[in-house]
Every structure is written in C-alpha cells, then in structure tokens.
Amino acid sequence: MPDTAVPNVFTRAQIGWVPFVEPLSEAELTPHHIAALIDAARAKSEYFRLLARDPDALEHRTRTDKDIFYNPEAGAPRADRELAAAAVSRFNGCIYCCSVHARFAATYAKREADVDRLLADGVGADLGERWNAIVAASVALTAIPMTFGPEHVTRLRATGMDDLAISDIIQAAAFFNWANRLMLSLGEASADRPPNGASR
Amino acid sequence: MDVIDTLAGIVPGSRMDAVRDGRKVARTHAQKSYEVLLTPAEPGDFTVAARFAIAAYVAGLHHGGVTADHYADGLATHGGAALAQAVAEAVAQTAAEGPRGAYPPGPLSAEDTPAPAFALSASVTQALGPKLVAGFDYAHYLVFHPRDAAAARFAPLTAAGWTEDTIVSLSQLASFLAFQIRVVAGLSVLAATP
Numbered sequence: 001m002p003d004t005a006v007p008n009v010f011t012r013a014q015i016g017w018v019p020f021v022e023p024l025s026e027a028e029l030t031p032h033h034i035a036a037l038i039d040a041a042r043a044k045s046e047y048f049r050l051l052a053r054d055p056d057a058l059e060h061r062t063r064t065d066k067d068i069f070y071n072p073e074a075g076a077p078r079a080d081r082e083l084a085a086a087a088v089s090r091f092n093g094c095i096y097c098c099s100v101h102a103r104f105a106a107t108y109a110k111r112e113a114d115v116d117r118l119l120a121d122g123v124g125a126d127l128g129e130r131w132n133a134i135v136a137a138s139v140a141l142t143a144i145p146m147t148f149g150p151e152h153v154t155r156l157r158a159t160g161m162d163d164l165a166i167s168d169i170i171q172a173a174a175f176f177n178w179a180n181r182l183m184l185s186l187g188e189a190s191a192d193r194p195p196n197g198a199s200r
Numbered sequence: 201m202d203v204i205d206t207l208a209g210i211v212p213g214s215r216m217d218a219v220r221d222g223r224k225v226a227r228t229h230a231q232k233s234y235e236v237l238l239t240p241a242e243p244g245d246f247t248v249a250a251r252f253a254i255a256a257y258v259a260g261l262h263h264g265g266v267t268a269d270h271y272a273d274g275l276a277t278h279g280g281a282a283l284a285q286a287v288a289e290a291v292a293q294t295a296a297e298g299p300r301g302a303y304p305p306g307p308l309s310a311e312d313t314p315a316p317a318f319a320l321s322a323s324v325t326q327a328l329g330p331k332l333v334a335g336f337d338y339a340h341y342l343v344f345h346p347r348d349a350a351a352a353r354f355a356p357l358t359a360a361g362w363t364e365d366t367i368v369s370l371s372q373l374a375s376f377l378a379f380q381i382r383v384v385a386g387l388s389v390l391a392a393t394p
Contacts, residue, residue: 021354067226177375
C-alpha cells in the first residue's frame with residue numbers, strides 16, 4: 001500500500017494524502033455521516049470519509065476547528081493562527097499539515113520568505129519578533145513535557161496581542177497537536193496523488 | 201462550567217470566561233468532543249472504562265497535572281481502582297519526552313531522533329489485558345513520536361480486537377487529549393498572567 005512518492009521535505013507545494021485504514025465509501029455514507037462532514041463536499045475526501053467512521057467525533061472536531069481558525073471576530077489575525085498551525089506541524093513533523101498551513105500563513109501574511117525560512121530551518125528560524133513569539137509559544141505548548149509559561153504570554157503581549165489573541169494562538173497550537181496526530185497516523189503524504197481536500 | 205473551565209479554574213464572570221466566550225462555538229464543541237469520545241451514547245466495543253484508561257494514560261504521559269488527575273479519577277469511577285493503579289504504573293514505566301521520530305529518508309533525516317521505548321512490566325501487561333496493551337502501545341507512539349507513522353502499526357491493534365471503526369475512535373481520543381491538555385495548560389497560564 002505505501003507508495004513510492006512520499007514527500008521528504010517541508011514544502012508549500014500542494015501534496016496529496018493516502019489513507020492507511022480503509023475509509024467508508026461514498027455509497028456507505030448515511031445521513032448521520034453526511035451531517036457529520038459539515039461541508040457536503042468533504043464526502044469526496046478519503047480523509048474525512050475515514051474520520052466519518054466515528055461521525056460524532058468528526059462533527060464536533062470540525063466545529064471546534066472552524067471556530068478556532070475562521071472566526072473573524074477580534075483576536076489574532078488569521079495569518080498568526082495559521083503560523084501557529086504551521087509551526088506545530090513543523091515541530092511535530094507533519095509534512096502534509098505543514099504544507100497546507102504554510103500556504104495559508106504565507107498567503108494571509110504575504111510573507112512567503114519568512115514561511116519558507118520556517119520550513120527550511122525549523123522552529124528556531126528568525127521570523128521577526130512577533131512571529132518568533134508565536135512560534136516559541138506554539139513549540140512550548142507542543143513539547144512534552146510542556147514548557148509554556150508566563151514568559152510566553154508576556155512576550156506575546158509585548159507584540160500587541162490582547163487576551164483573546166493570545167488565546168487564539170494557544171487554541172490554534174493545541175488544535176494542531178490533535179490534527180497532526182490524525183493526519184500522520186491514519187495515512188501518509190503522497191506526491192503522486194492529487195490533494196485530497198483535507199486541510200487538517 | 202465545562203471541563204476545560206473546571207480544569208483551568210475559569211469561573212463565570214471572570215476575565216477568562218469572557219475570553220472563552222469570544223470563541224463560543226469552539227468552547228461548546230470542545231466540550232461535545234469530550235462527551236462523545238469519553239462517554240458516547242453507544243460506546244460499542246470500545247467501552248467507557250477503556251476510553252478512560254486510554255485518556256488517563258495519555259494525560260499521564262503528558263505530565264498533564266490537573267487534567268491527568270481528572271482522567272485518573274474518571275478511570276477509578278468507570279474502570280475501578282485496580283485498573284487505575286495499573287494505568288498509573290504504565291505511565292511511570294513508559295514516561296518519555298517528545299516530539300521525536302524519523303522522517304521519510306532524505307534531507308530531513310538529519311533531524312531524526314530515536315523513538316522512546318514502550319515496555320510494560322509483566323504484572324501491568326496482565327492487569328491491562330491484550331486489547332488495552334495494544335491500545336497503549338499505539339497511544340504511546342501517537343503522543344511521543346507520531347512522525348513514525350506506518351501502515352504496519354495497525355496489525356497489532358487488529359490482532360488485539362480493534363476494528364476499523366474503533367481504531368478511528370482510539371486515534372481521535374488520543375489526539376483530542378493532546379489538544380485538551382494543551383488548552384487547559386495554556387489557558388491556565390494566561391489566566392495567571394493578566
């Protein structure tokens with residue numbers, strides 16, 4: 001089953017994903033499964049049809065995800081939330097997740113060179129103080145044992161972030177510790193399959 | 201107050217209550233995720249006791265503080281004191297640091313770090329039983345070195361009685377815990393750093 005085109009570098013390019021565990025077929029999806037997909041178009045994605053094997057877990061995970069990343073009301077700009085997702089993915093080693101969120105971070109921030117530096121050099125790359133603070137906080141929350149402390153909050157605050165913005169960084173980093181583990185464990189990145197439409 | 205509020209010490213009307221309310225949908229569905237993964241209406245052949253055992257193990261491996269205590273207490277309630285004791289011993293026997301693991305061979309191989317070992321004593325293995333032992337082995341890798349993913353990791357689960365559906369639920373549970381533990385830890389620090 002594993003194919004010969006597993007990407008072995010971090011990239012902003014579109015790559016695909018191949019499941020290790022058999023997804024449900026589109027024909028097997030019941031109304032319960034379809035409701036859990038939230039977006040009907042996700043029925044085309046092998047990743048989401050695999051997660052649909054536990055439809056309630058999928059539904060509540062998706063709704064949590066969308067509010068953390070897409071809610072535009074105040075808090076951290078989308079680019080900062082995507083940077084946290086990309087940094088966690090880089091640190092955990094999820095090449096697929098990192099590709100998606102590196103693209104989003106680069107697009108929303110218009111900072112392709114900084115994002116590429118994160119991909120190439122890792123979470124120690126110098127991205128300027130605000131992004132360095134976001135990456136450091138994301139890494140401190142991701143490491144086991146966790147090392148996130150008051151100094152990370154103080155540093156984020158010094159870049160102009162309020163409580164909700166800092167909470168957005170915490171939740172975005174925490175969420176990618178969920179997403180990376182599903183994407184890494186249930187299948188693998190593939191350069192010779194089309195993108196599967198899954199972003200997390 | 202939901203479980204994240206309780207564990208992070210967030211009380212109604214507080215500054216942090218307002219922060220959580222700023223992402224009301226995430227607040228609601230993080231709680232729903234907890235409910236459907238730990239105490240689903242139809243747990244099927246992934247029992248509530250087994251779910252709390254996995255959760256207590258994952259939270260323990262994270263040095264999860266109050267969150268680890270919460271799941272250890274839940275396990276004692278749903279699975280009994282003997283199982284809770286075996287899980288506590290499993291945590292102590294397999295503690296490690298993360299994230300680690302190996303990349304697909306290539307330029308990133310320079311960043312590879314060795315995977316921590318998973319080995320349980322005979323008495324803990326006996327107390328957990330083969331299905332939970334396979335689940336713990338899988339959870340240990342998911343917690344500490346998920347980049348060592350491979351299709352071959354599913355054979356021991358299948359051999360121990362995990363189905364495709366319950367493998368997805370197991371993966372979701374362990375991965376959700378990785379989220380919830382960090383939200384609690386992060387918001388606790390934010391709460392204490394006004």
